[in-house]
Every structure is written in structure tokens, then in C-alpha cells.
Amino acid sequence: MSKQWMFDEKADFLAKLRELVDGGVDPHDLETMTPFPVHEADHILHTRTSRLRFFTLAGTLTGLIAGFAFTIFTVMDWPLITGGKPLISLPPFLVIAFELTILLGGILSFVGFLALARLPSVKNVLQPPKEYGNRFVIQQRGEE
Amino acid sequence: MKRYLPLILVAYFIGCLLLILVLARQWQDTGQAPEQPIAFSHPIHAGNLGLECTYCHQTVARSPQATVPPVSLCMECHKNAAIDRPEVQKLRGFWERQEPIHWQRVYQLPWHAVFNHKRHIKAGVDCSFCHGELKAQARVRQVRSLMMGWCVSCHRSRNAPTDCWTCHK
């Protein structure tokens, strides 16, 4: 069985949270639900910094490399001279690489977010989760 | 009902995708073989009789166009040969009326492409490379897609020019 507390005020919520952690409850067993991000709670619970940055980094790097690789591949695939410029003209390709950096960075960040935050949650989509209104909620997982 | 709404939506999209794939497949199919005003048989002429392609398609090695033979050429043989056959009768009909034969084009290039038979023949490309084994085609059928990618792949593999204006006009 799990325990659950609900608060109308953030201060009450934080007080209870601190009380629970100080009382020796493993922060991993505590789940909170808030109407907006409450950073103080993260401090209390020692929430891990999100690993999303790796997704973003991977996305941007992929985009950058793919941008240059793709543009260079296409001009080598069917070499067509335009405007007396060399086949591999890096300045224009940089524009493409830059845009792809942002694009893949953005998309992969979003994908990473979905993966890390376990969204979309099929369960919650099919069966709406219990709504707590604008309350601050603490749930403690009990031992089975 | 409401419960299945997302499923229905997903099914709808998959259905659309499949339809597009099927249509694309259909569109790619090139094996058109239109009916001709005279059921000329390549198997008989090129196969049984062993006539060279150039016996009839005389300009294939000296002109961009291979050309269909003039009726007079057909009549050189068919004055006497096989005159009882109904298709040959048709031919004689054209000759007597001095009327050109309107063959259905099987290999048709789009308006923006040029093709030079002579150059391909002189480069050693066999007729059958593009037209297939005509001895086996009772009715001439388009055996190649004639799509740009098909032309270009061959040009690339043979080191033929790939300047756009080689083929585009």
C-alpha cells in the first residue's frame, strides 16, 4: 500500500517532504506531482540531473556530421559544376550542416524527453490518471 | 466507440500508406504492349526467317531514329509471300490505298528527352538490351522502364556522358 498526501500550498508540501526525507524515507520511494516544477523539492529529494543533454548532444553532432556528409555525398554522386565553384564548397554546406544540427538536436531532444519521461504514457492516455487539480501531491511507495 | 478512436485513426493512416505504395507499384509497371494495326510478328520475321533487325529498321545505325519500314519495303516480299494470311491482306490493303500505317508507339520517350539510336548501336549496345528478345515477343512489349534512372545507371556504368544536355532537349 502506498501513502499519499495532498497540499494546497507549496510551503506545506515542502515541509512535509522535508519531514519525510529527514524521517529516513528513501527519496526513491517518494513521488511528487506538482502543478509546476518545484526546484526546492528536487533539492530535498536529490533528484538526478536529467540525462537529456546526452540526447541533445548526440542529435546535434549527428546533424552536424550528417549535414556535411550528405551534402558532400550528393555532389560526389553526380558531380555538377555550378557558378564556377568547386564541387565541395564548404561555406554553403555549412548552412545545411548548421540547420541539420539544430533540427536533429531539437528532434532528438524531444525524443529523449519522451523516452526519459516515459511519455506518451499509454496507460494514462487510455485511462486518464487521477487528477489532483492544482494540489501538490506526495506519494510514498509502500513495501509490497 | 470512443475507446477505439485512436485505433481507427492509426488503421486509417496505415491504409492510406498501403494505398500509396500499391499505386506507386502500379505506376512503375511499364510492360505496355498496345495492339497494332497489323499484327506484325517479330518471332516469324526475326526468329523463323532470321532477318536482321536492320533489314527493316534500316536507319538505326545512321540516324537518331530506327524508323519503321516503309510500306514499299514490306511489299517487296509480300507481293508474293504469304499473301493469303489475313494480316498480310491488311498490309496489301494499305499498299493499295497508298496509305501510311499508323503503328502504335511502344517505346515512347517524354517530350524533353532525345535519344540517338545510331550512337547506341555504334557504341555496341545490342538492340535487345533495351528492346528485349524480340524473337520471343509475339506482340512488342515495353520491357524497360525508360525512366531517367535506368538510362543514367547504364550511362554511368559505361562511362557514357552524363551531361544533362546529352539526353535532354
Place this chain on the structure above:
Amino acid sequence: MQRREFLKLMGIVSGGAVLSSCGEDPHKKLISHVVPREGEVPGMAALYPSTCTECGAGCGIWVRVRERNPFKLEGMPGHPINDGALCIRGQASLSRLLHPDRITAPRRRTNTGDYQDVSWEQAMADVEQALSESGGRQVYLAGRTTGSLAALIDEFCRTRSFDRAPEVERFNHEAIRFAGDALFGRKSVPQYHLAEADVLVSLGADLLETFVSPVNFARQFAAALEKEQRWYHLEPHFSLTGNRASRRLVIRPDSEPYLLAWLLRAVPARRDLPAAVAAAVPAVTAEAAARQTGLPVTVIEELRDALRASSNPLLLAGGVALAGNNGRLTAVLAALLQWSLDMVGRTVDYERHENYETVGGAADFAGLVDALSDKQIGVLLISRLYHLDHVPSLRDALCGARFRVGLTDFMYPPYDGCDVILPLSHSLESWDDVEPRHGVISLIKPVFRPLHDTLSEGDILLQMMNNGLNYRTYLARRWGTIGRELLDQGWVIRDTEETTPTLQAGAPPPVITIQEPPADKTLVVVPSLRTFDGRSRVLTLLHEIPDPIATITYGNWVTLSVADADTLGITDGQELDIRTSGAGLRLPVKTHPQLAAGRVMVHTDQLDGLALPRDASSGEPLGILPIDSWQATGTRIDVPILSGSFTGAVGRGILPHDKPHHGPAHGGDDHATEHPPATLYPPKEYSRYRWALAIDLDRCIGCSACVAACYIENNVAIVGPDEHRIGREMAWLRIEPHLSRDGRMFFIPVMCQHCENAPCEAVCPVYATYHGSEGLNQQVYNRCVGTRYCANNCPYKVRRFNWFDHEWPSPLNLMLNPDVSVRPKGVMEKCTFCIQRIRQGKDHAKDQGRQVKDGEFTTACAQSCPTGAITFGNLLDRSSRIYALAQSPRAYRLLEGIGTEPAVYYLSKKRENA
């Protein structure tokens, strides 16, 4: 040659089966021949010789035929008249053959005045009936006719008892023929050997535009350029001819006699004039001549000195110089000078004169007009008349005939009200010959099945003569021994029995009095380069190509000097009301910086029915008219003026020696050192070919023949006046008139420059334009999605966008070049350096296992150019002409400052106008 053999030969060429055209999409069909035509390879263009009949000059042509459709006319190299070149009208004349408005079958006028198509049998029966019933005289009135047809008409008139009226020709050179008749007893236009003269003085004659045989003169002009000929051209207005002379002298209209009379006395005679003649020449002092002509004394003295020092001079007068009240006098004085300076027999050739003897002057029609007015004419047969505006009396009297038979291809105004119309075949559909110049016979041969139910004039006459001959056999019989050569070569020069005449004893008119020329403002009526006397107006293409002087395409206009426009407070496109000799003319103006103040220029065919006053002695319409009053009406007429500015090019790097200076780093006038290659990248290497074009501005006369050739060769669309007004003309090649810093007019042909570093290429998102392996800037129509970025980024603005789908109304579609695609809407197009010709040339060379030879083929523009101003070739071939020209110190390229490295080299002028 046996006659049978000859007929066989003709049969082979013309005979064989005919392809029936049908409504189905030809691309979906493979249509067999029934019997192949000998020497014809499907898929390859065949060339057939013929002669252009658009004007009377008789230029030889090669007709390019593919799948039995003629799709291009080209000047026939070696032909005695045009030697390979063809003019703008000749190029466009192909569309006369396929014009949708051509008369397709014999017509008979019904009681209501409408026409109904009838069979030939019916039409001929009607004519025969009229001939037997009408009573009265029968008259044959035709346009200028030479060669066998002229002989046949004579025969016809004899056998069917027709009177043959003088021939109608708007530009009949009456004054020249009058002078020839009066002085030498030769009523003909002599042939002028321009190229042989070391000093050429031309008065008024628009040699390079419409005068007698313009292509011939243009070729001679080009030949004379090589010899450093000194050419003075005197004219009251501005013409392409004057612009190309080494000195253009603007003189007061109709004042030529003063100058000529003075010259006659001032230049020592090489052949003595009879005393009576010499006495009859008015005594004019240098000052008087200078005052009357408006030229400084020094200039006329320079003229005198040049003529005196010349070993083989040529002085001739024609065109507007003879169009005033003093016209005949000017011609006589000019002819006297020709005699006195020993030109006759050398540069003025009466042995091989131009065939104008049978052409009538306006006065020659008086008898016919009277007969018509008196209803004496039973049957009037008219043939090949385009208009009769220059003999209005005849025009108005035509309806006096009881029965009129019209032979024509279009319903020109003189045919209104004809009782029977017999449609003529085009010269490309019929056998014939012409003899434009004495003894020079040029072949006309059918290359095309008669498109409509038409016959040639010869065949119609022979049918009416009912002697069982057709015109082909008639011709064969007449040609006799020259037939073979004529058929092989396309032309023959016959021996001539004519001799060089001498000055006749009592030659000139007893009294030579000079009439006072118009003092003030003058309207100068000049022939049109594009429409000749108006006969070519039916050719739509000619309306699409701008008049090179005004750069106006569609519509009528007058050209006005800038100074007068300022005084009148009038700008381009505004209407000017001109009152002259009682009549009025209202036309929009186009100002021109080279036109002298007080002169208004208008084309013969743009007079809007204005009745011209006539010369008192000859009855010819005058072309120099004093303007009584003029004023701006305030109306604006939206004529399409294609040039954005005549004067804006100065300092832009378009004209030779006219470089812009980009900051202090560059400078100097030498183009070779001014702009180092503006690129960081190494130059592109080519392996076998690098195609390039050289355009010699010294030779370019602005005649626009290249433009017409380009239009037809490349299926360039005709878009009409509305599109022109908003700047959407489709020409791939245009002639740009630009005024240079020192006030000279340059005509610069501009087409795609095929830049090495083409700005258009880099900006195309889909590679629809890119740099080909032979240096061509290639536009792949079917890849184009139509962003128009390339056109924006083209500094030469030579790219054309297809704003709509264009149509070639049937049967004009038959003349589409099968090797060039018809571009659909939404696609960019431009000059390709005639890639189809390059492709064919390389194909041909490859068959023989060699490189393309220099001059083996050329672009359509270069092919047509009468002066050889355009040279096409391979820059990698060090022995080629193009290489030499590109290396010439005269060579420069347009807008070199922006580093595009064009492949079109322009050669600045060698000889400088003063």
C-alpha cells in the same frame, strides 16, 4: 539532258507518298512512309534549295526539312545574291507558308458580299464564264515578276488576249530608273558593287535595310570593312545604314541636289560631260551647298577630296534622298556624277542590272485607272498585290472592273470585293524560278506538299491557257540546258548580252532647277526593316521582334528627336498630332537621341492611311513632307517599348572602352589588365570543347536577322502585344541599341553569355541550370521548377520565363524544330548556343572518328548574319577563328567587372565614326 531524265529527277524530289497529317497525337504514333523519299533519312534534317520570295531581292535559301516539314530557312552559301545570309523577313517568311490565315481554297463572292469556298473546277468555270461574257478589255495586274513566270504571263496575255499592266511595286526606284533612262537609255536599277569601291558616298539609300537587295549590300559592306573603305552616308533621318557608315552626315531633307551639283563641278571629271550637260548643271558654290544641306563647308570639302583621291569610287542615291520634290533631279545628278567619275561600268553595273524594267511608276497606271473608271475593263486579274496605298487612284478604281479575279495567299486590301479568289501556293510548295538580277536565275522548288487546296500562279495560268502543260513541265522546257545546273546548285548565272551604256548625247533634261527643300520641320517616310512596304505585316514574328531603332514591337509610332520632344513636352508613348499638307497623323512617339531636331520619322506602312502628296513630275508619293504643325494630344498609347534606356549604358561596362571603375584598386582602360579573374578557385579545365561566340560590333548593323533566325530555330514563343507591354517578350537573343559616351549608337546583340562563373547556376535549387562539360550554361527545361532566381541573378537578363503555355495555332506547329522542345509554362529558358546543332555536329564528327572542325556547323544566329558578325567555335582549337577573335586586342566582354567570365566575346569597332 534528256527531258525524260529531267522529269524523273524532278519526280523523285517532289513525288513519293505524302504523309497525311491527322488529328491524333503524333508522339503516340509511328507513322510509316508508303514509299520512302530518296536521300531522306528519317530523324535527320534534309536541305532543299529554293529562293526566298518575301521581297524581290531573290535570296537563295536552303530549306531545312525534317519528316517532310520545313522548319527553318537558311541563306544559301555561294548564292550570288545573299551568299549564305538571310534577312529578318526572309527568316520569318516560313510562317507565311504555315500561316493560319492563309486562303485555303478557291473562293467565290456571293450576292451578300461574303465569300464561299468552291472547287477549283467551279472557280475556273466562273472565270471562264466571266471572260466570255463580260466584254471589254481584260487586264492582268500583278506585283513585280521576274524569271519564267514573267515570260509565262506574257504568253498567257498573248493567248488569252489580256493587256498586261505595269507591275506594281511600292519601292519602284522610279527616280533611279528615270535617270538611267534619261542619261543612259536604260530604265533599270543598276547593280552597285559596294565592296569594290574604296570611297563610298551613299545618299539616302538604306542599303542595309530594304534598298533593292539589302542582304547583298550587307555582305558587300562586310567585305568592304576588310578593305578599310571610307563610307560617307548622307541622310536626313537616322537609319541602321547611316549608323554603320564610317561617317554619317545628317543633311537637310531634299537638299541633295545642291551638294551633287557642287560636287559635279568641284570634283575633276574623269570622263567629260557634254558641254550642254555641263552647262545645265546649276552653279552652286561650296557655301551655298553647305548652307542648303546644313553641312559645314569643311565636311563637304572632305567629301570632295575623298572622291577626288579615290581610285574606284561609288556614289549612289536612293531611298529618302529621292523621295522629295527634287527626287528625280537628285537621281539625275547622281547618275551624272557616276558617269563623270567613271563609276559606270565599274562600281555601277548596268550589264547585270537589277530587274526592275517591268515595274511601273505611279504615272504608268494612269491609263489603267482611266480605263477602269470608264468601265472599259471586263475582267481584271490581279496577282500578288499587297496594297495599293501608293497609287490611291488605282486602288479606288479597282472596283470599276466588271469582274475581278484575285490571285493571292492572303486577303490583302486590294482583294476586297474580288469576284473570285484563286489561292496561290507558297513558293515552298511550288516550282518556279526568279531572276532578280539580270542573268541571275534562282530556283524555287517545292519542299512541302501543298498544305491547302492551292495552285501556283504558273499552274493556274497554264490551266487557263488549256494547253495541257503543267508549270513544272513548262519550266523544264524553258530551262533547257541550264536545268541540271539550276537543280543541282539552286541558281545559275546566265551569260548576258547587255552592255555598259554611255551617256546619251542629248541626255539630261534641258533645265535643271532645284526646288527649295522644306525649311523647317519634316516628316520623313522610310521603309520598314521589318515589314518592307507592309507586305510582311502578316508575319506575326516580325511584330514580335522590335524595330531595332525604336525597340518597339507591336503597333505604329513616329520617331522624334529628343530636342523636339523636350520642346513639345512629350515623352515616349505619348501621342503626337502631326499636320502635313492638309492631312493629319496621330501616332505615339518614341524619342531617339540620334535623330536630328526637326525630323520626324515614320515607316511607310505605319501611315494609317495618310494620303501622301505626290511628286509633280513623276506622280510618285513623296517621302519628305513639310510639317505644318505638330502638338502633343495628351493621350498616352501603351506601345511596347522594349529598351529600358538608350542612354543608360554609359559607364556600365557594356559598351567597348566604357568600363566602370570599382574603387581605386582597378583602373585604366585596357580591359585585359583591369579585372584580374575574380575568383579564388582555379580555372576550369576543358578536355575537348569549350564553345564560345564572338560578335564583331564593327560588322553588326542591327538588322535583327539573327533574332528571327533564333526565334525559328529554337521554337521561341510568340506572346503578343499585351505581354510585351509588361516586358514578357521571349526573345533569346536581342539587339540592344546603346548610346555611347561620345554619342555613337551601338547595336549590341545580347544572348546568354554562357559565363564561366555563371551567377544563375549557383542559385538554382534543383540543378536545372548548370555548367556543362563543354562550357555551356545548360538549362534543363524539364528539371526547372520555376523559381526565377536564375533570371534575377543574371546580370545580362537573358533568361526568359514561360509565364503561360504558348500555342502555335495549327498549322504553325508544323514548323516547330523537332530537335528543340517546346517549353511548357512555368519553365525558364534561354539561348543554348543552338545545342541541337552542336549535338548533331558532334554526332557527325564522331561517326568519322574526329573532333568537330572549325566552321563545320554554326549557330542559327551566326548562320543568318548578313555581315558575318557572329562567329561560333571551339576555344580550345587554337587554329579556330573564334580563338583568334577572342585573343584579339579588340575583344572585350560585357560587364567584365562582376567576374562572370562570359564565353561571348565582343569586338569593339575598328574604324571610329567622327
Place this chain on the structure above:
Amino acid sequence: MSSLKGTFDQLERDVLAAMAKPKKSFWLALAVSSLMFAVGMGCWGWQIYKGLGVAGITNPVGWGVYITDFVFWVGIAHSGTLISAVLFLFRAKFRNSFNRTAEAMTIFAVMTAGLFPLIHLGRCWLFYWLFPYPNQRLLWVNFRSPLVWDVFAVSTYFTVSLIFWYVGMVPDLAIVRRYTTGVKQWIFRIFSLGWRGTRYQWEHYGKLYMFLAALATPLVISVHSVVSWDFAMSVVPGWHTTIFAPYFVAGAIFSGTAMVITLVVPMRRIFNLETYITVSHFESLAKILLFTSMIVTYSYIVEYVLAFYSGHEFEIAHFLYRSFGDYKYLYWLMLLCNSLLPLTIFVKKLRRNLTYLFILSLFVNVGMWLERFVIIVSSLAKDYDPYAWGTYTPTLIEAGITLGSFGMFFTFFLLFTKYLPVLSITEIKEISE
């Protein structure tokens, strides 16, 4: 009702009130804008059927109203992401009042803008050739062409802005989910992805939002730089200049901010959001407007200085033509709208007067449209070759399609105000605690 929950409940009710059953005026506005949209589409259809010739563009002016519209709408699209991303990174709190609106504006403006390259194509049915996808023709696109950069920049901008907008909306959609029932709730359930607001969700969410903001900021700058390079990469005098990128970016922010004001002033009044969007917020916007106006004015000056200092004949001739030639009235009107009128914002009274700001923003919108028109058209009308000089007059078709683009934009925007929360509820909660 002093508890946070109470405040939040009130906030939610206030914001979601805008999503209540629409009033008649809404339907009227929707009808007008969708009619405009339909007219535009009809004009486009006619243009596709007949050919581009029905528009007034011609030689030498190959680009006219369509590209002007494109640049205009891309410019409008700029402020959305700018306000959101840049101000987010700068922790500028006033952004919360209109970031949702601004982002929505971005999305719809990019969609509208994205149509114009298609509309202006001669053969728009082949637009997909602009994308580098493997095809049987074995052809690729030309990555050297600024138009391909455009394809990448605009589609990246659209994608990233959409993600940014959507991500910012997820917690709000979860709120709406609570207030709706039936099919509507289903939709919000799907689009809120089953959001619950747990601490790890918030943690990842916060990071994502920050990364997206960090990515979007250079993107914003790059996109309008790329759009400016459409011109700057050419050889056309008047286009070919290095200051175009910053000049266009500033211009985009300028016009985008003006459009935000144009949209938010009436929206605030209609939906009674005075509590959340205050006059001070508008004052901040007005300061951005003033600042960017001065950058733009500076660019105008620099353009002329560059041309004349360079001594380049063509540039000098062009700039004289721009200010004294065929399009001189448009040019001076543009200067009035973009450089002179915004200077009035220096007066505090005026910049706190919403009516004044609204009217001024309309002038700026017009001025910025004219700026693009003047740059595009006057540069092309007279470039190198005097023979090819010409002028351009737009036709009714072009006017119709431009009208249609406004119709499309407002249609989408009206639908947005009705079906999605127009303010970022969550963020307002965050700052209002």
C-alpha cells in the same frame, strides 16, 4: 481564496474562459478570415491553371509580391520564438504573458510563409524536387543554392518551433484535459501524452525546454539570415551586400514584435486577460520595437553609405533609383513607418497607451512589408543592363493571394485562441507563487 490552489484555479478558469462557446463576433471574424483564405486559394488555383503570368511579375522583376509576402511572414514568424526562447534564456519574466500567443503566431506565420515559395514556383506541383530525397532519377538538389538553404532553414524552423510550442503546451493540455469531457477530452488526453507532473517529468521537461530554447535562439538568427542570403548571395545591386543578415534579422524581430502587439492587444481585451497581460508587458515590447526600429534605421543608413563609399557605379545608381525612382513613394512611406513613427515610443505616455501601440504596430507591419517590396522590386527593376530595365505592377491575383495569406494566418490564429490555452498557465503559475 488566498491559497495557491485557489489562485491557480482562478487562473485556469480565466484562461480557459477563452475556450468557452464562442461568441457571434468570433464566428464573424472566422468567417471573414476563412473567406479571405478561400479567395486566396481560388486565386492560387487560377494561377496554377493558367500559369504564373496571371501575376504581375515579369522581366526583369522575377520576384514580386509573393517573395515579399514570404519574407514578411518569415519575419512575423520571428518574434514568436525570439520572445519565447531568447527571453527565456535571459529569464525575462514578462515573456510569460504572450509567449504562447507569440509561438502560435510563429507556427502559423511559418506555415503561411512556407506556402509562398510554392505559390511563386512556376511549376509548384513539382515542389518536392526541392527536397533531397533518393529518387529514381538519381538526382539531388543543389546545396549551393540559397533556396535550398531556405528549404532547410524554414522546415527546421517550423519543426523546432512546433516542438517548442508543443512541449511548452503539454502541461497546459493536461490541465485542459481536466476541464473537458468526451471526444474533446480524448483529444487532449492524446496530446497531453498522459502528463502527470511528476518530479522526473518536470526535471526532463525543464531541461528539454532549456535545450530547445538554446537551440532555437541561433536558429531564429540563422533563419532570417538565410532568408536574407536569398538576396545577398546574388549579384543584383541593392541585394548583394554583407549587412543583409543582421539587417534582416533585426527587421524580422521588429516586424514580429509589431505583429505580436497587433494580435495581443485585441486578444487581451476580448478575452479579459488584463490581469495577466499588463501594460508594463506591452511597454517592454514597445522597447524592443523601438530598439529594433533603430537597428533597422541604422541599416538603412549603412546601406547607402556602403553604396556610395564603395564607388560602385551600379550600387550608387541603384540607391539613387530606390529613393528617387519609380518606387520612391513606397520607399519614403517605408521610412516613415519604420524609422520615424517608432521614435515616438521614446515618449513614455505613448508607449503605455495600448491604442497608440496598436495603431503604431499596424504602421510598422505595413512599413516592413513595404521594406521587403522596395528591396526586392526596385533592385530587380534596374540592374546592370539598361536595355532590360523595367517596372512591375502587381495584379489582382497577387493581391488576392496576399489577402488569402492573411486569411489563412488569422483563421489558424482564431482557431488557436478557441481550442488551445492562449496563455502559458503553468509558467504563470510558476512565477505567481
